[in-house]
Amino acid sequence: MPKLGTINELTAYAQELKAQCDPSKPCVTVCGGTGCRANHGLEVASMFEKLLKEKGVCDDIDVRTTGCHGFCAQGPLVVLVPKGVLYVSVKPTDVEEIITSSVQADEIIERLTYRLPGTKKRIAKEEEIPFYANQKRLVFAGSTKMDPTRIEDYIAVGGYSSFRKVLSGVEPEEIIDWVEKSGLRGRGGGGFQTGRKWRSCRKSQAATKYVICNGDEGDPGAFIDRSIMEGNPHSVLEGMAIGAYAIGSNHGYIYVRLEYPLAIENLQIAIEQAREHGLLGDNILGTDFSFDILISRGAGAFVCGESTALMASIEGFVGEPRAKHIHTTEKGLFGMPTNLNNVETWANIPLIIEKGWQWFAGIGSKNSKGTKVFSVVGKVRNTGLVEVPMGITLREIIYDICGGVPDNRKFKGVQTGGPSGGCLPEEKLDLQVDFDCLTEAGSMMGSGGMIVMDDRSCMVEVARYFTEFLTRESCGKCTACREGVMQMLEILDRMTTGKAEMSDIDLLEEVCLYVKENSICGLGKSAPNPTLSSLKYFRDEYLEHIEHKRCRAGICRDLTTFIISDDKCKACGKCIKSCPVEAITGQKKVTHVIDYDACISCGVCREVCPFDAVDTK
Amino acid sequence: MNNIQEKPDLTEVERIIAKYNGKDSWLVMILQDIQEAYNYLPEPTLELVAEKLNIPLSRVHSVATFYSSLSLQERGRHVIRVCDGTACHLKGFVNLRDEIERQTGLTEGQTTPDKRFSFEVVACLGACAIAPVMSVGNDYHGEMSAEKIKDVLSKYK
Numbered sequence: 001m002p003k004l005g006t007i008n009e010l011t012a013y014a015q016e017l018k019a020q021c022d023p024s025k026p027c028v029t030v031c032g033g034t035g036c037r038a039n040h041g042l043e044v045a046s047m048f049e050k051l052l053k054e055k056g057v058c059d060d061i062d063v064r065t066t067g068c069h070g071f072c073a074q075g076p077l078v079v080l081v082p083k084g085v086l087y088v089s090v091k092p093t094d095v096e097e098i099i100t101s102s103v104q105a106d107e108i109i110e111r112l113t114y115r116l117p118g119t120k121k122r123i124a125k126e127e128e129i130p131f132y133a134n135q136k137r138l139v140f141a142g143s144t145k146m147d148p149t150r151i152e153d154y155i156a157v158g159g160y161s162s163f164r165k166v167l168s169g170v171e172p173e174e175i176i177d178w179v180e181k182s183g184l185r186g187r188g189g190g191g192f193q194t195g196r197k198w199r200s201c202r203k204s205q206a207a208t209k210y211v212i213c214n215g216d217e218g219d220p221g222a223f224i225d226r227s228i229m230e231g232n233p234h235s236v237l238e239g240m241a242i243g244a245y246a247i248g249s250n251h252g253y254i255y256v257r258l259e260y261p262l263a264i265e266n267l268q269i270a271i272e273q274a275r276e277h278g279l280l281g282d283n284i285l286g287t288d289f290s291f292d293i294l295i296s297r298g299a300g301a302f303v304c305g306e307s308t309a310l311m312a313s314i315e316g317f318v319g320e321p322r323a324k325h326i327h328t329t330e331k332g333l334f335g336m337p338t339n340l341n342n343v344e345t346w347a348n349i350p351l352i353i354e355k356g357w358q359w360f361a362g363i364g365s366k367n368s369k370g371t372k373v374f375s376v377v378g379k380v381r382n383t384g385l386v387e388v389p390m391g392i393t394l395r396e397i398i399y400d401i402c403g404g405v406p407d408n409r410k411f412k413g414v415q416t417g418g419p420s421g422g423c424l425p426e427e428k429l430d431l432q433v434d435f436d437c438l439t440e441a442g443s444m445m446g447s448g449g450m451i452v453m454d455d456r457s458c459m460v461e462v463a464r465y466f467t468e469f470l471t472r473e474s475c476g477k478c479t480a481c482r483e484g485v486m487q488m489l490e491i492l493d494r495m496t497t498g499k500a501e502m503s504d505i506d507l508l509e510e511v512c513l514y515v516k517e518n519s520i521c522g523l524g525k526s527a528p529n530p531t532l533s534s535l536k537y538f539r540d541e542y543l544e545h546i547e548h549k550r551c552r553a554g555i556c557r558d559l560t561t562f563i564i565s566d567d568k569c570k571a572c573g574k575c576i577k578s579c580p581v582e583a584i585t586g587q588k589k590v591t592h593v594i595d596y597d598a599c600i601s602c603g604v605c606r607e608v609c610p611f612d613a614v615d616t617k
Numbered sequence: 618m619n620n621i622q623e624k625p626d627l628t629e630v631e632r633i634i635a636k637y638n639g640k641d642s643w644l645v646m647i648l649q650d651i652q653e654a655y656n657y658l659p660e661p662t663l664e665l666v667a668e669k670l671n672i673p674l675s676r677v678h679s680v681a682t683f684y685s686s687l688s689l690q691e692r693g694r695h696v697i698r699v700c701d702g703t704a705c706h707l708k709g710f711v712n713l714r715d716e717i718e719r720q721t722g723l724t725e726g727q728t729t730p731d732k733r734f735s736f737e738v739v740a741c742l743g744a745c746a747i748a749p750v751m752s753v754g755n756d757y758h759g760e761m762s763a764e765k766i767k768d769v770l771s772k773y774k
């Protein structure tokens with residue numbers, strides 16, 4: 001493909017690519033997201049290619065490996081286009097049958113269709129499955145249709161048309177107006193007004209300015225940015241190019257964590273293709289706007305997601321945040337004005353330019369516009385990625401879309417906002433999910449991780465878990481965070497091991513408030529959130545741990561004794577086989593018994609018991 | 618605390634530094650690439666980096682020890698990473714970790730004497746939908762349980 005030299009050449013090229021697409025041509029799309037890959041999704045894709053070739057029909061039927069479809073728990077996923085039939089948990093051995101029965105003929109293979117949990121009902125059409133039907137996919141719409149390593153696919157579905165639009169003569173100030181009026185707020189956690197940030201960076205006078213994409217995604221349990229970078233990298237590049245044009249910057253960085261090799265690879269490919277096509281580089285499309293993007297890899301430090309620490313890391317230093325007396329939009333990367341946005345924020349920009357700010361402002365709640373992608377994981381039936389309009393309730397996400405809690409267990413809480421967020425209880429299920437409502441309830445939007453917990457999750461242990469995570473990730477620069485979070489952990493450790501006293505609750509709260517008030521950066525300021533929110537909503541569990549030395553969830557080992565119920569045990573031997581310390585004895589037809597001298601209360605027996613016969617004393 | 622007997626061949630380090638035009642702002646990536654080539658960061662490579670980038674050795678050291686993916690110790694042929702992200706934590710991380718410790722005799726951060734395995738605990742591998750997750754080298758293993766560990770590890774010699 002020759003370099004596109006003018007705006008008109010891009011227009012013509014886009015039309016040409018579009019004309020080449022025949023929507024009625026059969027295409028097999030195989031999800032190539034990380035989840036499906038882990039389940040051998042790529043082997044399924046290559047099996048399709050191999051067999052179609054052998055049958056001599058590879059010219060009539062396309063195979064496309066796409067980005068993440070979000071329905072990760074059901075992977076590997078195969079969607080037959082244009083029929084819209086979805087097959088789940090597909091194995092390479094199923095491929096032959098799919099081709100002959102469902103691609104070349106019109107049959108549906110029942111066993112490969114999705115079964116509604118708890119029923120016998122099967123659904124073949126992707127769009128009719130509640131998980132998809134109740135979502136509103138905008139940012140994610142492209143990922144499932146394109147091969148992320150082909151810029152042609154992106155341009156054919158209208159990609160780079162927003163960039164083309166702004167380069168055709170929209171004033172930078174006007175773009176910023178649009179973004180501001182759209183109401184877009186940053187998806188990286190804080191929810192800062194994107195337009196306003198851009199404006200202040202545009203106003204800063206300097207010879208060099210930078211735009212950065214924050215792809216560090218450090219919140220454990222969130223993999224939204226990963227899927228966007230892997231599945232639709234060009235949407236991020238296009239957003240950044242538009243932002244750079246509006247702000248007056250010629251240099252971009254994408255900071256991606258090392259743990260995301262596929263995201264790095266696909267971004268690198270996308271950048272090279274954009275350069276080859278003249279969409280990045282000098283004098284883009286014959287205009288006097290020049291812009292290029294470099295990738296910087298993170299090296300495993302949660303704090304590097306924080307804007308100033310991230311910039312220090314790109315500069316080749318230890319990722320320590322600094323106090324922001326001067327905004328990074330004035331003095332950021334290499335001391336120059338810098339505009340940093342999150343991956344999902346950038347990916348929203350082309351949509352706003354293409355469809356108009358009015359359209360965007362019409363989606364969502366009063367002060368939170370547009371959609372948000374959540375990764376709903378933990379104790380929930382349909383784990384995966386869910387894109388919904390802001391303002392939808394937690395219940396709609398967890399129950400209507402994700403199918404609720406599996407295995408007949410009871411919902412206990414949902415954690416949002418990662419280590420900076422909080423746990424919300426059942427009473428809050430009807431809470432609207434947007435920036436303000438979550439913060440008001442004591443949690444946070446964060447980057448969109450939503451971790452569902454059932455009655456076998458211990459809230460004190462979860463608080464301890466986050467606190468331990470934060471002690472490891474605190475960079476150590478300020479005392480409040482370094483020492484304070486450590487003290488919190490010590491107290492929580494006492495609670496989960498039965499060594500705490502009643503006065504520890506007050507002490508814990510006091511330390512939490514101290515850390516919140518006195519830390520330099522967001523890590524420390526929000527570090528007490530998981531603990532404070534669970535103290536607020538699940539106080540009785542704390543009291544039980546201290547007063548009765550009991551963990552009702554059966555998680556804290558020192559406070560848990562398991563017992564096998566005489567009534568329920570069917571003497572199947574499963575627990576005997578799986579006990580790691582051989583503490584269970586029994587034979588056929590004899591109720592199994594735990595030897596408490598050997599038992600370490602790990603709970604593996606409870607996990608494997610098919611009859612629910614193991615419970616806490 | 619030198620892990621290697623002889624001085625390693627440093628030409629690869631020179632090549633890596635040249636790739637980044639000897640600019641110190643790429644220090645983190647340079648160290649990552651060196652680790653990729655040498656398995657870890659041998660002391661002589663750090664000294665050369667400091668010299669070539671014209672920066673104090675202390676800065677190279679502070680970066681090499683700050684970022685958890687960088688290692689000053691030689692690592693095994695296969696790095697086992699068990700995810701202790703929130704989703705994996707809730708779905709049985711502790712039991713996975715204990716079982717790996719039992720099977721390999723390692724605790725977090727250690728390497729087997731035969732250099733077959735190193736064992737790390739990491740926060741979120743980004744595959745939370747198939748929690749609990751562990752990876753060995755570049756392979757992900759989802760929906761793990763303590764029982765499956767032995768089988769998974771046996772694939773890596």
Ligand SMILES: Cc1cc2nc3c(=O)[nH]c(=O)nc-3n(C[C@H](O)[C@H](O)[C@H](O)COP(=O)(O)O)c2cc1C
Nearest residue numbers: 186187188214217218305306307341342345522523
């Ligand atoms: C400890 C800490 C970790 C953070 N991690 C991330 C992250 O992984 N990804 C991200 O986009 N923002 C993260 N942030 C927020 C960033 O500092 C910054 O506000 C955000 O990237 C700005 O982009 P936005 O305006 O588009 O949201 C983190 C903040 C703190 C304090």
Ligand code: FES
Nearest residue numbers: 702705742744745
């Ligand atoms: S929590 Fe384990 S992969 Fe995300």
